[in-house]
Amino acid sequence: MVGLVVVSHSQTAAAGIAEVAGEMGGETRIEPVGGDGQGGFGTVADDIEDAVEAADTGDGVVVLVDLGSAVMNAEVAIEMSDAEAVIADAPVLEGAVNAAVAATSPKATVDSVREQGEAARGVEKL
Amino acid sequence: MSEQGAAVVAAVAAVADRLESERSHLTDLDSAIGDADHGGNMARGWAAASEAVAELDDPEPAEVVKTTGKTLLSEVGGAAGPLYGGSLVFASPELADGITADSAVAFAETYLEKVQDRGDARVGDKTMVDALTPAVHTFKKSVEVDDMTPVEALAKAVAAAGRGVDYTVPIRASKGRASYLGWRSVGHQDPGATSTLYIMEELLDVATARLETPEQLPDDAESPTIPDGEVTED
Numbered sequence: 001m002v003g004l005v006v007v008s009h010s011q012t013a014a015a016g017i018a019e020v021a022g023e024m025g026g027e028t029r030i031e032p033v034g035g036d037g038q039g040g041f042g043t044v045a046d047d048i049e050d051a052v053e054a055a056d057t058g059d060g061v062v063v064l065v066d067l068g069s070a071v072m073n074a075e076v077a078i079e080m081s082d083a084e085a086v087i088a089d090a091p092v093l094e095g096a097v098n099a100a101v102a103a104t105s106p107k108a109t110v111d112s113v114r115e116q117g118e119a120a121r122g123v124e125k126l
Numbered sequence: 127m128s129e130q131g132a133a134v135v136a137a138v139a140a141v142a143d144r145l146e147s148e149r150s151h152l153t154d155l156d157s158a159i160g161d162a163d164h165g166g167n168m169a170r171g172w173a174a175a176s177e178a179v180a181e182l183d184d185p186e187p188a189e190v191v192k193t194t195g196k197t198l199l200s201e202v203g204g205a206a207g208p209l210y211g212g213s214l215v216f217a218s219p220e221l222a223d224g225i226t227a228d229s230a231v232a233f234a235e236t237y238l239e240k241v242q243d244r245g246d247a248r249v250g251d252k253t254m255v256d257a258l259t260p261a262v263h264t265f266k267k268s269v270e271v272d273d274m275t276p277v278e279a280l281a282k283a284v285a286a287a288g289r290g291v292d293y294t295v296p297i298r299a300s301k302g303r304a305s306y307l308g309w310r311s312v313g314h315q316d317p318g319a320t321s322t323l324y325i326m327e328e329l330l331d332v333a334t335a336r337l338e339t340p341e342q343l344p345d346d347a348e349s350p351t352i353p354d355g356e357v358t359e360d
Contacts, residue, residue, distance in 0.1 A: 035203065036163075036167075036202075036203020036204065037201075037203055038170075038203065040163070040203065041161070041163070041203070042163065042167075042202075042203025042204045043203060043204070043207075044199075044200065044202075044203050044207065045199045045200070045207055045208060045212070046199065046200040067303075068205055068302060068303060069203075069204045069205035069206075069207070069208065072205055072207075072208035072209065072212075072244050072245065073207060073208050075208070075244065076199060076207075076208045076212045076244075
């Protein structure tokens, strides 16, 4: 099963987004990660790498990210990790919900889950 | 300890001291157009890097640089981790055979390329790239065209980086946290360009003291490779 990682500058935000996505995600493994490791805001490549490893069951991982350094640190984490992992270029919450649903499909792959996550870019709310 | 390895360890310690003393200044710059964490992140990260490299057993330069980068990656919670740390790790193999004029140029170019790729930033975006790009181009030209020693070339590169920092003041940010401010970023000096200059100044100090014998010091430090005061983009 394809796993998900939710990266935010705020550990609380990451956990909350994972919670919202998890409601729709069935058995999908969703790992939240965020914060600078010192109790402040930020993202740390090593911590994201650990989350990618934790989310991977062998079928790969799709990573959702919020701003700036979350993108860069997720890229570094993916380069360091042995898991097959990709970043979905999507709004973090809507993308996570979409991806979590897509991951429950028996035919889900890293690419199909990423595509569904990225489909959230076009979502209109009003 | 290899003499060059020891020099790089000393350089990391000098950078750590400098960034600690500039902590509040960098934070002030970052408060104006960012998230006010640059001073603390850089000071904490480089202090940890300085401790980590001091524990290496007889390291060569590449190992010191790689350890510094890896420590920044794990200790700095923000863009500075991948930009400063990740790029050092990536460029460190260029120094595998020690520091020479050629390997220093290759290291500088690889580092710049990685920073640009990782941050997707170019000259004029009001980022560290505005200091780094003219510095690396000046360093390369000074070594390859003007036949300067690496330390002489580094002095030229530091001057170019300083002009790059000044150039960040009047322009509008289009990358990084400051870009969220749009036109309100105009008039503020970029903190990443500033810390890049501080790091280079410390490298120059240590390189001057440890990597070059006094008789090789430039006797005509005024000879310009590029006209002073001009933007060095090419």
